[in-house]
Amino acid sequence: MRRFWLLFAQTVTIALGIYVVVAALRPAWLGRAPVQVGIGPDHAVPMLQTPAGSSASGSYRDAAGRAMPAVVNILTSKAMHEAHPLLKDPFFKRFFGDKMPPQEQMASLGSGVIVSGEGYILTNFHVVEGADEIEVGLADGRKAPASVVGTDPETDLAVIRIKEKNLPVIVLGDPDKARVGDVVLAIGNPFGVGQTVTLGIISALGRNNLHINHFENFIQTDAAINFGNSGGALVDTRGNLLGINSAIYSQTGGSVGIGFAIPVSTAKTVLDSIIQHGQVVRGWIGVESQDITPELADNFGLGRDHGAIIAGVVRGGPADRAGMRPGDILVAVQGKKVTSTSDMMNFIAALPPGGKARLTVMRKNHESTLDVTIGRRPRQTP
Structure with missing residues (x-):
């Protein structure tokens, strides 16, 4: 009896050993996916299912990569006050020469989105309001002067244009298909630090009665939006434009997780009307x-x-x-x-x-x- 027991124990031990070796070297024979565990830059982990537009690691870099080239920085300047007419007179210039008091300028930062290969850019009206000069900085480092095509204060939207070639153009999304809880990215130039991407979700749809604009139908998001983000892009996980970032609710001036974007459906209507009529016809x-x-x-x-x-x-x-x-x-x-x-x-x-x-x-x-x-x-x- 003892002999049979020793033979059984040896057989089981050998079988387990074979199983461990096969599982480690040829897991496909057992119908299993390899699981590698380790510490360091060379270790691998199984692939996980991720949302559309994100990479295997849960990154949204593909969506950001598609949208970022079409998001621009906008720098505006305007005179604080006009110089006294006498100071422009040649007679007085003879006495003051180059010591004439300079005209004060006020600079402002904002963002915009290229929506046409012909150079049309959507931004907020309050970004370009009263500007004497507008300069657009593209993501590839180019800079170009811009002119105002038309504005719509009632939605806080404006269309400006630059004369550059080979412009990246963002793909317009469908905000009617967006739902609360969808992941979104906000892209802009907060505080002038340079192009920045923040992540959040859609917190609410159809927000109105906020007394921000005359016509309101905002997408609310908790993606961080700060000073300088105005006019930038709110995109979905495929990099498609859902809205133009426009305002935040804040008692400090910084983001507290309540931001508002104008749906691209509204922005597209304003864009088409301004291009066709020079203003919005309602x-x-x-x-x-x-x-x-x-x-x-x-x-x-x-x-x-x-x-x-x-x-x-x-x-x-x-x-x-x-x-x-x-x-x-x-x-x-x-x-x-x-x-x-x-x-x-x-x-x-x-x-x-x-x-x-x-x-x-x-x-x-x-x-x-x-x-x-x-x-x-x-x-x-x-």
Whole structure:
């Protein structure tokens, strides 16, 4: 019996030894992937599944590499005040010579995104507002003067242009497919330190009523955005442009994880209109409105707790001519449901001036339809 037991133990020992050798040298024979463990620069680890656009190590360098060349630095300067006319007179120059007091200049930093091979760059209006000179620094080291093609203060967007060849152009993404929790990268020139990439997620979509711009539909992100990032790119994990970084919520002036970007869908509309018309053309009906709140609905017996109540109508304007009256509740524009004043403004602004639109209103708990000839929204001054 002892002899058989020794033979069994020796057989098991040999089998285990063979298994260990095969597992180490020929793991494929056992249907297993190699697992190498070690310390130092030469050790390998198994490949992990990673999100689209990221590398095997969980890096987003591919997305950053696609987008960074198209993100530019913008340096603007403007005179603080005009010199006194007498100081420009040749007679006085004879006495002062080269000791004439220099005109003070104020410099400002920002970012922009190249969206066309023809040199068109999207940035924020507040980056180039009032600038006398604009210089664009490309990621490849080139520098070029830029001119303003057009601005849109109501969305805080501007289009500038440089005359350079072989420009990198960013790929436009689809913000309508973006979801809260998606990973995003913010690219810009914070504090003038140079091109910088920060990582975060989409914290919220469709943010409005922030009283930053007249038309608001922000993408909120916790990717760090600081002074100098304005006008830069918010991109997805494939390096496609989702938005133009525009503002932050901060009590200190630095990033606290609440940043806002203008969706590229809005930016593209502004870009096309500025290139075609030199300015943004929007629809207008001539009303003042107010959001309906549950308290307002209860106090006035409105019968609904959402929509836009018409607080005022411009005399002789499109809405007035169509029969709209103060107290009406606008519930739909061309069949699109209006839940807030922001909805109403965005829907009407998207309508082409001169065309007719069907607006649905509630008046004394009765629904009616008005056909309104859309006017052209007056250009807003900064």
